[in-house]
Amino acid sequence: MKKSTKIILLLFVVFGVSGTISGQQEKGIVGIDNWLNNWTxxxxxxxxxxxxxxxxxxxITEDTKLHKRYTYLLLGSVFVANQATLTIEPGTVIIGDYKTNGSLTIAKGSKIMAKGLETDPIIFTSSKSVKRAGDWGGIMILGDAPTNKFGNGSVSAYLEQLDPANYGNTNYGGDNIEASSGILRYVRIEYAGKRTKSAGYFNGLLLAGVGKKTEISHVMVSFAAGDAFKVLGGAVSIDRAVSYKSNGNDFKFNYGAQCELTNSLAVRSPYISSSEGSRCVKVMSYEEPGEVDLSKKGTSLTAKNLTLLNDSEDLKNDISMGLVRAGVYVGHFTSLDMEKTVISGFNPAVIFDSKVHINQENLEKIKFSEMYFNNCNGNIFVENNANNDDLENWYGNSAFFNVYSKSPNAETFIDIRNERRPDFRLKINKIIATNNDPDLIDD
Incomplete structure (x- = not known):
């Protein structure tokens, strides 16, 4: 990457200056209080x-309520079907069975009402005494909002030894963009993502064809063997989500999803990530071009106030060993509007698919503004192309207000080493007074 100057970065201290004091940082995850407390x-x-x-x-074909006083075991593939609603009390624990690949699928037209509390979250976890990523299946919510696939999609490949009577309950997609599949609020999903023969890994939370009126808020997926949050089509908004040390992608959007992701956190570990190139945010419109109708909308994601962090103690060494990849991946025929987001410790920060041609039309559909790129080995590149001068010139324009830093994680975030109550917000006034790109990951 071409560099013209090396910038000495200055901390911008504003305490005591009238009219400029702020109680919180504007970039990355935000909140007057640490919203991770109590429920994570x-x-x-x-x-x-x-x-x-x-x-x-x-x-489950009738309205059913799960109670906190019981601990439930998901035995095999469990479906909420026939337009039934599954209601889960705050504090309820649901355990996915390891031997039978326990999973929960909310079929199209049915709902889940999992409304936990900050002090009493709902928990989905492993049945094993020594828990590991991929111990059980995961949660799949299927709706009738549009996708860009030819015909409706199906998740049947995840469900081995599926009862033929349940094939109809594995379909997703339709025309109802406003549909509601219920609520997930203050929910933890732990150690999901068991491997299957046909579909690879389950995901922590799969949202397929899920409509706008579905609420996904304060959901934490930790140690998933597959993707933590995977969205296929639909128009769901996700707020205050946490993906913690998943093997797969943290947030993946595909098949024409029209989504928003706000005030959310992804923490990756270089030592447990998938060799397939997992990302914090992956935006795609297809896996294979022939499976989608390109006359329909491609995937579009609006992402604001994210913190995307690679938790590496020796970043330069981990990069040299091939353990760290790009934090954000932008696929062909997609739109991404990302702002006020922190990307810290990746190689590089962002990668465009090689099919994305660098022209004004595409660059206007892929926006990065008011970003904070920290300690990344390069910023924005096209896949398999080491020359990113055009991208640096475009996104380095002062009109985008992007800033760059080279700072250890411990100095960048408030308290990420507190295992009990970590705080991944930026330190107050840890924003630099330059929009030039420094040399990163050097000696």
């Missing part, structure tokens, strides 16, 4: 939730 758990292997007292299996 960054060491779930130290939790013991007790033995199951109730079993969930087969199909």
């Amino acid at each position: 758990q960054f060491r779930p292997n130290q939790e013991y939730y007790g033995e199951p007292t109730q079993i969930l299996t087969g199909r």
Whole structure:
């Protein structure tokens, strides 16, 4: 990457200056208080939730309520179908069975009402005493909002030994962009993502064809073997989500999804990421061009106030060993509007698919503004192309207000080493007074 100057970065101290004092940082995850407190758990292997007292299996075809006083076991592929609503009390624990690849699927037309509380979250976790990523399946919510696929999609490949009577309950997609599949609020999903023969890994939370009126807020997916949050089509908004040390992608959007992702956190570890090139945010419109109708809308994501962090203690060494990749991946025929986001410790910060031609039309559909690029080995590149001068000139324009830094994580964020109550917000006034790109990851 071409560099013209090396910039000495200055901390911008504003305390005591009238009219400029702010109670919180504007970039990355925001909040007057640390909204991670109370409901998240960054060491779930130290939790013991007790033995199951109730079993969930087969199909739930009538409105059903799960109660906190019981601990439930997902035995095999469990479906909420026939337009039924599954209501879950705050504090309820649901355990996915390891031996039968326990999973929960909310079929199209049905709903889940999982409304936990900040002090009493709903927990989905592993049945094993020594928990590992991929111990059980995961949660799949299927709706009837549009996708760009030819015909409707299906998740049947994830569900091995599927009862033929349930094939109809695996379909997603339709014309109702406003549809509601219910609410997930203050929910933790731990150690999901079991591997299947046909579809690869389950995901922590799969949202397929999910409509606008579905609420996904304060959901934490930790140690998923597949993607943490995977969105296929639909128009769902996700707010205050946490992906913690997943093997797959943290947030993946595909098949014409028209989505918003706000005030959310992804923390990656270079030592447990997938060799397939997992990203914090991956925006695609197809896996294979022939499976989608390119006359329909491609995937479009609006992303604001994200913190995307690679938790590496020796970043230069981890990059040299091929353990760290780009934080954000932008695919062909997609739109991304990302702003006020922190991308810290990646190689590089952003990669465009090689099919994305660098011209004004495409650059106007892929926006990065008021960004904070920290300690990345380069910023924005096209895949397999080391010359990014055009991209640097475009996104380095002062009109975008993008800023650059080279600062260790411990100095950048408030308190990320507190295992019990970490705080991944930027330190107050940890924004630099330059929009030039410094040399990063050097000696």
